């Protein structure tokens with residue numbers, strides 16, 4: 275019986291093959307999984323190092339070799355989504371015949387739990403830094419030419435930087451360059467730039483170092499992580515987003531995804547908690563979006579408003595939530611996503627549960 279199990283497990287794990295022409299090297303990965311897509315394939319090719327990782331649920335398949343000969347930085351990735359075939363196409367620098375693909379690394383051709391794989395980082399160039407509010411900036415990072423990486427909706431990356439001789443790592447959630455108002459087209463991913471909206475704390479270890487980066491400097495960016503599943507939204511009629519401060523960042527791609535690609539959604543509400551009016555991120559864009567799309571509504575709630583604030587004030591509370599978490603129809607299917615300071619998220623979840631929402635109806639973005 276053991277033998278049968280071993281062989282069936284082997285049949286399920288991905289495999290690879292490679293072939294060459296005069297000018298190209300093609301590596302073909304058979305994932306044996308039907309729903310492959312761009313988000314699940316991460317390729318890095320620099321100098322002679324090739325690393326291709328395929329994400330398959332909580333597992334990861336890796337092709338990692340020190341290539342036999344040099345290749346150019348132009349790497350093409352083709353995905354046959356329905357048959358689960360992934361092709362990585364490399365251009366030879368010299369038109370010579372390769373005897374083998376190269377020297378495999380220790381993790382080459384392994385199919386293991388993602389948590390056992392360890393994060394891979396590549397250096398990205400800071401190409402721009404623009405002000406969003408008095409303390410928050412939009413950082414635009416450029417992926418290296420030989421990298422193919424998309425950060426899925428609801429996931430974050432880790433930035434790594436050496437500060438005073440010590441490696442420091444912090445998570446950040448990529449956003450879009452702006453909130454698209456025109457929902458005709460699917461989200462604009464150029465596949466090259468990663469946008470991060472980051473609040474600079476005056477005593478913050480990492481954010482102070484980030485703020486001191488110059489345009490053209492490099493910073494290490496990891497593969498994406500996170501347990502949010504788009505399918506949670508795809509089956510919902512009402513979507514409620516509760517954001518506190520920079521807890522807004524996961525809501526950016528989520529909003530765009532919901533309004534662009536989820537046809538069953540009837541209402542999308544963002545309740546955005548901030549200290550003061552000056553702290554509200556992308557207020558104008560959010561108000562424009564609410565005018566443009568009748569499914570979308572935004573409410574700003576301030577915990578430290580000035581005297582002239584006529585809008586809502588306070589912190590997250592059962593009464594506020596019971597007002598906003600109403601379903602559009604008595605039995606409509608809802609999803610509530612929450613992100614912000616840890617006490618905000620914890621209290622929010624508790625209040626929602628007290629109001630009768632189940633664990634399955636709530637998604638909290640945490641580390």
Ligand code: FAD
Pocket residue numbers: 430444445446447448470471472473474475476477478479480481482520523615639640641
């Ligand atoms: P630290 O050195 O850790 O803190 C130093 C001081 O800064 C604190 O004593 C305090 O005075 C101040 N400070 C730090 N954090 C807070 C806080 N939350 N509230 C009030 N004061 C604070 N941040 C973003 O800006 N954008 C993102 O997209 C983003 N995504 C994240 C995704 C995940 C999954 C998680 C867990 C966190 C995310 N964060 C994000 C927070 C980020 O990871 C850092 O915690 C943050 O940038 C502070 O790092 P620091 O080293 O500068 O501050």
Ligand code: NAD
Pocket residue numbers: 430447473518519520521522523524547548549550553576577578588589590613614615616617618621639640641
């Ligand atoms: P902030 O201090 O400006 O607070 C924003 C609002 O959150 C406040 O106005 C208040 O309404 C609420 N709030 C703050 N502290 C609270 C508390 N103790 N109890 C109840 N409500 C409270 O927030 P910030 O400085 O922008 O920090 C944002 C937080 O979001 C950070 O802690 C960051 O780590 C977290 N974050 C997490 C993720 C994630 O886990 N995926 C992503 C982005 C940001």
